[in-house]
Amino acid sequence: SYRLIALESYFLKALTMLIHWRMIYDWAGARGLIPDWQNGFRPGYRTNNNPLILQCLRDWAKAHGHDLYIAAVDTSNAFPSMDQPTLWLKLFRLGMGAAIFD
Template sequence: MRERNRKKLLDAPSAAIFWKEIKKLSDPAPIPVSVTAEALRNVFEKRLNPPEHLPESFDATEHKFNRLLAILIPETTIDSSNEGFFSAEWTEEDTAEVKDHIRKHGLASATGEDAILYGEILEIPNDALAYLCNDCIRRRDGPSICCVLKLLTLLIHKRITKWAIARGLIPDYQNGFREGYRTNNNPFILRCVKEWARANGFTVYVAAVDATNAFPSTDHPTLWLKLIRMGMGGAIFD
């Protein structure tokens, strides 16, 4: 048992998995569930859906105009990128890259209703996974297996990220949800600014802003318009 646990730690593919194993060994007892999903339903219904009434901070006229314009987006758009970010089919290399990501970050993720684990998905050959995901895009229909759907969205995410980086659309200060960056970069920068200001006799004013219900407050028609105006288009966008 000791040797097996030692091997798990030494063979951990990432720091995140290493510390997860440490947590399992030091506190193996599962945390009891104190709140049911039904009890949280009302909270998450509000958080994951558009608000019933338009917030006062929204421009009602522009909001209505954007909804009308979004309706005019054609069902089939053209990929204008020379690299084919949104039209090129995924390859075995793409699915291999996503598999590596899942091994490092997501093997312990919860299953869907089908109870199929990521480990089972990783056993599918790369070419077969690439074909399946490309076929979903061609048919405009998502896979029925939850973990495959997550894998497909991860492929899309990586393609969009590569496009955004190539176009210089992601600012240097974007540290969250970005590979190779950490959110603790920002406190480090803030501390450096504070120490520099103190050493040079300057005053620094800091504002911490937290948007209420930021996710549902993102207007989808406006978001689609922004993306297509920025140059997105093609089968993956459609």
């Protein structure tokens, strides 16, 4: 039935959001693992801060006659190719408890 599929999608989304909030904001935030410059999808941060900082740096370098080098790294396909057992081991060693793993 199509209603069951829609309901499954909702529950999966709710579970994913719960895991996201618990991992990111509770666990990683309490340990200081998220740097301040990584501000997307975090409460109290805006995604337009980084482009503003980049523009200010560009304007400052131009006004003072300095070269400014910028590197952009596309990580859109980084996670599918990541070695997941190594990632889980690293998270476990950082103190992520069994509640997240189970």
